[in-house]
Amino acid sequence: MYYIRHYIIENCKHHELKAVLEEKYNISCCVSTYPFSNTDNYKLIFDLPENHPDFEEILTIIPNIISNEEYNRLLEECIRTRTIMSEEITQIVLYIPVYSDEELYNAEWVSVRCANSKIEDDFNGYEKYYSDCKIWAEKQNSFAWCHRRLKREPFHINHVPKWRNKSFMSYLYSEAVLFCSARVKNILEKSDFAGIEFLPVYKKSGNEPLDDIYQLKSKFEIPNETIAVESDMDVIVCENCGMKKLAYKQTRGRYGILKNSISKDIDFYETSPMFLASSDEPFEAHHDLIISQRLYRFIKDNHMDTGLFFEVIEEL
Template structure:
């Protein structure tokens, strides 16, 4: 496992450093001096960077896991980084949620999302031959979708996994070959071990309990008590109880699968487009 620190810095002398040490970078915009780059924590170049630019703070950190790390894990979170399902919004026919923040220009924040209807999509998806899973085009990772071919491979293999067809927003008809994967078994808040950065908090809006966890390695900061993970053939979800900001941050949930799910998909070369991260069981 390694930790990448992501930077976006607007200083011309940063460019000299990046070029001298051959650090790959891009510009935020073609005509400005905002440099976007990653540095691996613990490397010699990272140490030199910290000495030369001690006041520069990363945008965020990301834990990167090797195949060996994933194969050794008993339980893992899973989500899609392939974003293909075009959904304009989640309206009140699809979800119930609590608004805790309203800002300018129609910006709002929501928590405690609960799905009550089928996902309404704007556009159909064309699956490639090696394409089995995908998510929303605007990055919401609380939802996971698959093709008809994938549904046939997975259905009946895993306890608590159901498939719901997505529908076209205008006609309300089912969209062929697009299924939402629903992880029906929701872990209670008592299943989570807190401490060392994570803590149980209360939503200031309604008093519901939530779990606050650090923003680096959100998924691997989760610690789940082993008595709540009963069988490798089970799949779970955390519910929308997780947050990495105690005030102005939406809640989110995580899908949880066992090593058997990971191996099943890996053996059939289905893991393309999925992100797995180990979860600590205590």
């Protein structure tokens, strides 16, 4: 496993930096100019894999890297004073983990998310997400959910998506809420995977279930205490409800499952809603889906993985 760092350099002035990255190090760059700006500065955007043979050398030519928190503070200041970022600022916006097929095929457990976030329900969707615990969110100056749990109530959707070559789609507000077609439901049911429940999905303002879409729901939740940090995550315990939550550091972070803590006879698990984008914002934690090696292999071997992305979940 290695990370790809997704960089943005604000107000970049050095056209030669782009040339060096592209020509010497073979890193393709994307340039975004500022509207209504009369300077020739631009945003330089590029992906740097941490396993790049010249990684350390490249770091020395990239100017001032600041944290996302510091960036957000500067951005707020710019909005307040109606100015644009005046200094050359480099930010690592995202760390994208990349796993080899071998790593994924050797893992006991794999998390799955779906980038086809097409399923948009009517506004009852907000009611389907609930939590008993509301906390004060300083930044938003309002109360926010400590975590968000999806109710078992069925979705009511505005329109039925076209599946085309896709086997799965996800909910607009969560990549870890999966839907599949009737065809995929039949295939999965025949193979007898344990732990998956297929919930009907209804048309908005209708009581008849739709015939070509189902929500995949796990019958089993992984106990909160069996999930532990592997690297680069903060543990936060809610002052209000005592729930343990794990926050990503700059989007970089890995968690694992304590060895032998969950049954290997189950293929489809859901975690509790315990994952936060950052410890800066300790609210609205979401759940993850974790599947067995058997189910992962089945999805891959049957070419049902369009739009899905997987991460190895280690046993700790």
